[in-house]
Each structure stands twice: as structure tokens, then as C-alpha cells.
Amino acid sequence: MSSPSINADREAAVWARLMRAQKSQLSPEAAEYLLSIEIPENDRKRMEQLAERSEAGTLTEEERAEFEGYLHVGNLLAVMQSKARVALGRKPTSPRIP
Numbered sequence: 173m174s175s176p177s178i179n180a181d182r183e184a185a186v187w188a189r190l191m192r193a194q195k196s197q198l199s200p201e202a203a204e205y206l207l208s209i210e211i212p213e214n215d216r217k218r219m220e221q222l223a224e225r226s227e228a229g230t231l232t233e234e235e236r237a238e239f240e241g242y243l244h245v246g247n248l249l250a251v252m253q254s255k256a257r258v259a260l261g262r263k264p265t266s267p268r269i270p
Contacts, residue, residue: 184247192255203256209249215242 198206211219222239225231231239257263 183244184251187248188251198256198259200260203259206252206256207260209253211246211249218242219246 197203219239219242222231222235222242225235226239
């Protein structure tokens with residue numbers, strides 16, 4: 173059976189292909205909306221805690237699943253925001269996810 177992180181990576185890759193396959197661009201309004209989405213501060217702090225515990229090798233299985241969920245959502249958001257920047261003719265920015 174595949175690990176959750178491998179599945180999340182595959183899902184993000186599928187989303188990226190779906191986004192590239194679209195013939196029409198995002199409307200400026202939709203692109204601006206996607207770029208306005210930010211991970212809330214309390215979730216960023218939790219991600220940092222989980223990242224530290226992951227590096228230390230002390231995550232429980234439940235925490236590992238939670239952390240991988242954050243990573244999956246972050247990757248998906250990054251793909252969607254990349255498409256939005258392209259639609260608006262903007263250059264990439266640095267990710268805000270730790």
C-alpha cells in the first residue's frame with residue numbers, strides 16, 4: 173500500500189495536469205480570489221510544530237497524517253495559485269508555508 177505522502181504527491185500532480193489542461197484562463201476575479209487564500213496563523217503554527225516533531229522523528233501516526241494533510245493542502249494551493257499568477261501575468265512568489 174502507498175504511503176499517504178506519496179498519494180498526496182500523486183494527487184497534486186493530477187491537479188497540476190488538470191489545471192494545465194484547461195483551454196480557458198481563469199477570470200481575473202477567480203485568479204485574484206485564489207491568490208487571496210492564505211493559511212491561517214494558527215494552522216501555520218501547528219504546521220511548524222508538526223514539522224519540528226517530524227524532523228525529530230517523534231510524530232505519532234495521527235500527527236503524521238495531520239502533517240501530511242497540511243502538506244497536501246499546501247501543495248494543492250500552490251498549484252492553484254501558480255495558475256492564478258499565470259492568468260494575471262504575475263511572477264511567482266516565495267511560498268509562505270514552512
